[in-house]
Amino acid sequence: MRNKQKSWAKLWLLLPLLSLLIALSACGKNIAQEDVVQRVKKTNEITWGVKSDTRLFGLMNIKTGKIQGFDVDIAKAISKEIFGDQVKINFVPVTSNTRLPLLKNGNVEGLVSTMTITPERKKEIDFSDVYFNAGQAIIVKKGSKIKSVKDLTKGTKVIGIQGSNSVDNIKKAAPNTQVLQLSDAAQAFTALKSDQGDAMTTDNGILYGLVSDDPSYQVVGGTFTSEPYGIGINKGQKKFRTAINQALKTIEKDGTYQKIVDKWFKKISGFDGSVVK
Ligand code: GLU
Numbered sequence: 001m002r003n004k005q006k007s008w009a010k011l012w013l014l015l016p017l018l019s020l021l022i023a024l025s026a027c028g029k030n031i032a033q034e035d036v037v038q039r040v041k042k043t044n045e046i047t048w049g050v051k052s053d054t055r056l057f058g059l060m061n062i063k064t065g066k067i068q069g070f071d072v073d074i075a076k077a078i079s080k081e082i083f084g085d086q087v088k089i090n091f092v093p094v095t096s097n098t099r100l101p102l103l104k105n106g107n108v109e110g111l112v113s114t115m116t117i118t119p120e121r122k123k124e125i126d127f128s129d130v131y132f133n134a135g136q137a138i139i140v141k142k143g144s145k146i147k148s149v150k151d152l153t154k155g156t157k158v159i160g161i162q163g164s165n166s167v168d169n170i171k172k173a174a175p176n177t178q179v180l181q182l183s184d185a186a187q188a189f190t191a192l193k194s195d196q197g198d199a200m201t202t203d204n205g206i207l208y209g210l211v212s213d214d215p216s217y218q219v220v221g222g223t224f225t226s227e228p229y230g231i232g233i234n235k236g237q238k239k240f241r242t243a244i245n246q247a248l249k250t251i252e253k254d255g256t257y258q259k260i261v262d263k264w265f266k267k268i269s270g271f272d273g274s275v276v277k
Pocket residue numbers: 096113114115116161163164165166202203227
C-alpha cells in the first residue's frame with residue numbers, strides 16, 4: 001500500500017513536466033496543420049505550388065518572370081472564388097518530386113501541379129474533386145519505329161520524370177523497356193532530344209505542350225492510363241477542401257472553367273483537353 005502511495009506521489013511530480021511537454025508540442029505545431037481558410041482570410045495571401053517547366057500547365061515566362069498555364073489559371077480562379085478578387089496569389093515552382101514535401105512542410109498551401117489522384121498519395125495528402133482528366137502517353141522523334149507503348153520492348157529506353165507516377169505506370173505497361181528518370185520535364189525532353197532514349201513518357205497534355213514547341217517530335221499511340229488531376233492539400237484541411245470543391249463547381253457552372261480550358265487547349269491539335277464532366 002505504501003509503495004502504491006509513493007508511486008502516485010511520483011506521478012504528481014511528473015505533472016509539471018507533462019504540461020510543459022504539451023505546451024511545447026503546441027508551439028511546434030507545423031504551419032501545414034493550421035487552418036488555411038482562416039489564415040488566408042487574415043493575411044489575404046495564398047501560396048500555390050505549380051509546375052514552372054511544363055508548357056500549357058505551368059511554365060515560367062522568362063520575359064515577365066511569371067508562371068503561366070492551365071493549372072495557374074485554375075489556382076487563380078479558385079483563390080478568387082474562395083477569398084475574393086483582392087486576394088494576393090503567390091506561386092512557388094514545384095517538380096513532381098518536390099511537390100509533396102513542399103506541401104507537407106507548409107511551404108505552399110495547395111498544389112495545382114498536374115498531379116494525379118492516386119491511392120498511395122491519398123495516404124499522405126488530401127485531394128479536391130477531379131479538375132482535369134489526363135492520360136499517359138509517349139512521344140518519339142518523327143519517323144521513329146516506335147508507334148505505341150507496345151513497341152517499347154527489350155533493348156529500348158524510355159525517359160520519365162522522377163516523382164511522377166508515369167514511371168511506375170510505364171514499368172507495368174512496358175515491363176521490358178529500360179526507364180531513365182530525370183528530375184523534371186524540361187530535362188527529360190532535353191535528354192530525348194540528345195538521343196538518350198527512344199521515347200519519353202508522361203501525361204498527354206504535358207507531352208502535347210512539349211511537341212507544340214518542337215514539331216520534330218510527336219505523340220504516338222494514344223493514352224494507356226487514366227490520370228485524374230486533383231488539387232493537393234494537407235490532411236486535416238476539411239474547410240479548405242470543401243471550399244475548393246465548391247469553387248470548382250461554381251467556376252464550371254459560370255463558364256470560367258471552360259474559358260480556361262479553351263485558352264490553353266483549343267489551339268492544340270490532336271488534344272481535346274478532356275475536361276471534368
Ligand atoms: N500526372 C502524373 C503524376 O501526377 C504525371 C505528371 C506529373 O508528375 O506531374 O505523377
